[in-house]
Amino acid sequence: MENLVNLNIKFWHNKKIIITGHTGFKGAWLSLILSIFGSKVYGYSLKPNREQKLFKLFNLQNKLMDSKFANILDYNSLKKFCKKVQPDIIIHMASQSLVIDAYKNPRINLETNIQGTVNLLDVSDNLSNLKVFINVTTDKVYQESNSKYPFKEIDILNSNEPYGISKVCSDLITQSYNSFKQGKTKYCVVRSGNVIGGGDFSKNRIVPDIIRSYNSNSKLNIRNPDHIRPWQHVFEPLNGYLKVIEYVYDKKITKNLYSWNFGPKKNSFISVLKLIEKFNNLKKLKYTFNSKYNYKENSYLALNSNKAKELLNWSNYLTIDQIIKSVLEWNDIYLKNNQKEIELLSINHVKDYFLR
Numbered sequence: 001m002e003n004l005v006n007l008n009i010k011f012w013h014n015k016k017i018i019i020t021g022h023t024g025f026k027g028a029w030l031s032l033i034l035s036i037f038g039s040k041v042y043g044y045s046l047k048p049n050r051e052q053k054l055f056k057l058f059n060l061q062n063k064l065m066d067s068k069f070a071n072i073l074d075y076n077s078l079k080k081f082c083k084k085v086q087p088d089i090i091i092h093m094a095s096q097s098l099v100i101d102a103y104k105n106p107r108i109n110l111e112t113n114i115q116g117t118v119n120l121l122d123v124s125d126n127l128s129n130l131k132v133f134i135n136v137t138t139d140k141v142y143q144e145s146n147s148k149y150p151f152k153e154i155d156i157l158n159s160n161e162p163y164g165i166s167k168v169c170s171d172l173i174t175q176s177y178n179s180f181k182q183g184k185t186k187y188c189v190v191r192s193g194n195v196i197g198g199g200d201f202s203k204n205r206i207v208p209d210i211i212r213s214y215n216s217n218s219k220l221n222i223r224n225p226d227h228i229r230p231w232q233h234v235f236e237p238l239n240g241y242l243k244v245i246e247y248v249y250d251k252k253i254t255k256n257l258y259s260w261n262f263g264p265k266k267n268s269f270i271s272v273l274k275l276i277e278k279f280n281n282l283k284k285l286k287y288t289f290n291s292k293y294n295y296k297e298n299s300y301l302a303l304n305s306n307k308a309k310e311l312l313n314w315s316n317y318l319t320i321d322q323i324i325k326s327v328l329e330w331n332d333i334y335l336k337n338n339q340k341e342i343e344l345l346s347i348n349h350v351k352d353y354f355l356r
Contacts (some may be wrong), residue, residue: 005239005354006313009247012037016129020044020088020120021073022064025200026136027076028054030238031093033350035063042085042269043067044078051201051208057334057342060135078121086127089245092120092174093134095167099140100204102163113166113170114173119176121187130185132245135174139193139230139263139301140164148228150269150304153191153259175258186253190241191302192262196323197234198330198346206272210279213286220287225273228300232264234325235353236316240305243312263303268320278324289308317353 017034021027022043032054045133048055049067061067066085070077072094082090092254095113096102117135124133129315142151143158157172159165177187206222213220240262248257270278279285308314318326326349331344 007239007242007316007354008246009037009355011249012039012242012350014038014040015089016040016042016065016085016087017089017091018042018044018082018085019091020091021054021092022060022067023052024093024097025047025052025054025197025202026195026234026238027093028058028060028199029197029234030093030241031060031064032058032346033238033354034346035060036350036354040065042081042087044072044081044090045069046071047238051203053201054199057339058201058346059339059343061140072119073111073295075119075123078119082123082127086129088129088131090120090124090130090133091241091245092117092133095136095170096163097138098164098202098204099161102166103161109162110166114169117170117173121174122187125177125183127185129200133174133177133185133187134241134245135170135187135189136241137167137171137189137191138164139261139303140190141168141171141191142301148300148302150263150302151261152304153198153261153307157229171259173351175214178253178255178258186251186257188244188248188257189258190237190244190262191303192230192232192237192240193303194229194231195234195237196231196327198327198334200234206275207327210276211327214283214331215335220285221278222272222287223292224292225271225276225289228302229268229272229275230247230263230302231268231270231275231320231323232262232316233318233326235350236250236264236318239264239354240308240312243308243314260308261303261305262308262314263305264316264320267309268316268338269284270320275320278320279328282324282328315339
């Protein structure tokens with residue numbers, strides 16, 4: 001089989017990996033991918049909520065070595081779990097990841113995203129087998145600029161809203177561990193944003209909102225039609241995260257390797273309205289504009305991924321039109337209410353992308 005994405009699949013076989021937030025959208029997909037690769041995957045997360053359906057749909061309870069449902073703020077529980085597993089790799093995805101929820105309850109957001117990261121970093125410092133710690137942050141860590149150019153890893157990190165600043169802190173704290181710990185573990189942060197894929201049912205995200213509108217035959221309320229975002233399929237940044245781990249695993253860590261951007265090609269930097277129009281071209285959608293939206297978000301977000309392309313040979317393979325077709329196909333199968341069929345489709349999507 002041709003390995004389109006140039007991952008070393010053999011590298012992942014039997015690797016012991018803890019994924020925090022494995023019940024979330026990206027975490028569930030990553031758990032499925034690594035289980036297909038033959039990794040020994042362990043999950044630590046809160047129990048799936050109403051919107052987090054992939055854990056059950058993917059049958060992850062039977063694919064993972066262990067799945068612990070607990071809060072990352074519970075230090076003793078986290079320490080006991082990690083000590084028992086003794087992982088080779090930790091991929092930290094557990095967070096409060098919704099901008100509006102962070103506005104509504106900033107304390108919970110800040111505690112989860114900052115103290116939760118600190119807890120995991122502190123625990124990781126005493127894990128003798130741990131080689132790589134990856135913290136998945138966001139494109140929203142960059143200081144807003146009027147110049148409208150794709151952010152590079154060396155650009156200033158800052159934010160004026162609670163979700164963004166919580167991830168800035170989490171990002172910087174993780175990077176700092178390379179300097180004052182100077183042990184065998186490499187600590188890296190990976191940044192991406194606005195991922196799209198089958199099975200995202202989160203509230204207040206545009207693509208899940210579109211899918212809900214289709215499924216319920218209701219009108220979609222659009223908050224920020226002119227906002228530009230770097231849309232990409234969930235497999236694209238996940239592929240990048242795995243490439244980072246392969247790349248740094250046996251290397252001496254240097255500052256240039258601390259942080260990595262994974263964003264799509266320029267033709268996928270499109271507005272919310274343009275995205276909706278693309279969906280509407282394939283399946284008719286009813287929508288209106290919500291002028292009462294009061295939460296501030298950056299109007300333009302784009303990432304420069306040149307470092308990943310040059311050092312990791314990473315690239316996006318799916319166009320925005322291919323992504324939308326894939327999401328609609330997944331949703332059509334999901335509506336049949338056949339768990340086995342959606343599990344098989346999802347496994348085939350993984351194999352088509354990573355193993356062809």
